[in-house]
Each structure stands twice: as structure tokens, then as C-alpha cells.
Amino acid sequence: MARAVPETHDEILTAATRRFAATGYRGTSLQDIAREVGCSKAAVLYHFANKEAILTELMAPAIAVLQSLDERIALATDPADAQRVAAEGFVNLAVRFRREIAVLRGDFPELLAQPAFAHIQRISERLVDALAGHPERPSARIAALVLLAGISEACGEFLDLGEEVLRPALLALVTRGLEPVDRPAPPHSSTPVPPIHTED
Structure with a gap:
């Protein structure tokens, strides 16, 4: 009953x-x-109130961590730093919330279209830009998108694998798969170099 x-x-x-x-x-x-x-x-x-309210509450902790990651990416000092923060942050998020990610596999594109998750779509776009490192370069964006999808799929598939195994494996994959970003060269010193005097 x-x-x-x-x-x-x-x-x-x-x-x-x-x-x-x-x-x-x-x-x-x-x-x-x-x-x-x-x-x-x-x-x-x-x-x-409805099924969407259940999903919203279920995903709230993961969304809060994603928003925090978005803020840390925005504070990065250069594209290489932003790429590193994005890669490490997303892997940590995916490993921590892999059961929630498993719930959404297959439904994620449709869910992002819902008004309650519209801000997640914008964060996701900024995450792809940071991972790509070269947002204007198609090959870099393709690598970023493929890795994001692959990480999500792997975390949903290996629910019982220990974090100490899954996290380093994913980080190594990301390191190999993303197009690296060169750090800007340090600025040249503005101090004038004294002339070299030679004996006559």
C-alpha cells in the first residue's frame, strides 16, 4: 500500500x-x-512543484561548483593559465559528480534549452573557449568539445572506479588532447643598457 x-x-x-x-x-x-x-x-x-524542480535541486551542487570554476577561469592571468584552470577544474567536477552526470547522459542538450539551465549553456561555451586556448582555431575547439564529451561519458561509465585512478587518467588524456597555449614572453626591461666603452 x-x-x-x-x-x-x-x-x-x-x-x-x-x-x-x-x-x-x-x-x-x-x-x-x-x-x-x-x-x-x-x-x-x-x-x-514539477519534475524540473527535482532535477534542478539534484543538480544544484554540481552547478554551484561549475559556476565557481567559471569565476576562476575569468580570473586567469593569460590563456595558458585559463586552459589549465579549466582542464583541472572540469576533470575534478566530472569525477566528483559523475553520478549526476550519468543521470543526464543523452538528455543534456535538451536540458540546456530549458530556461532554468540557460546560464549553464553560457558557462559551457566559456569553458570550451578556455579549454581550446585558441577559440578562433577550429581544430582547437574540436579538441575541446571532444574532450568535454569524452570526460562526461567516461565518468558516467566508470561509476565504481576509484577517484585516485580516474582523475589522473583523465588529466593525462586532457594534457595529450588539448592544443597547448604558449605563455606570453615576459616583458623586456625598459632599463636602458649602458653602452660598452672600449679603450682607444
């Missing part, structure tokens, strides 16, 4: 995560989530 109200708010999030991972966000209904919890659909709606 279905319970009237789930015991906790988190119980619904846990059930939603399982259903999203099994059948995708689009393929999961509120009734599916309620059935997973063992309650009525009305009980789920008591805690969440």
Missing part, C-alpha cells in the same frame, strides 16, 4: 536519481518516481 507522504525530501531525490539513470530524464514521469518511492504522485508534488 502506498504511503501518503515520503519520509524525507531526500528520499524523492534518491528515487528520482535511480529512475533518471535507468530511463533518462525524458523517459521518467512523476508517477514513475512516486512508484519508486512507494507513495502517491500527489505526495511527490507536495515536495516538488
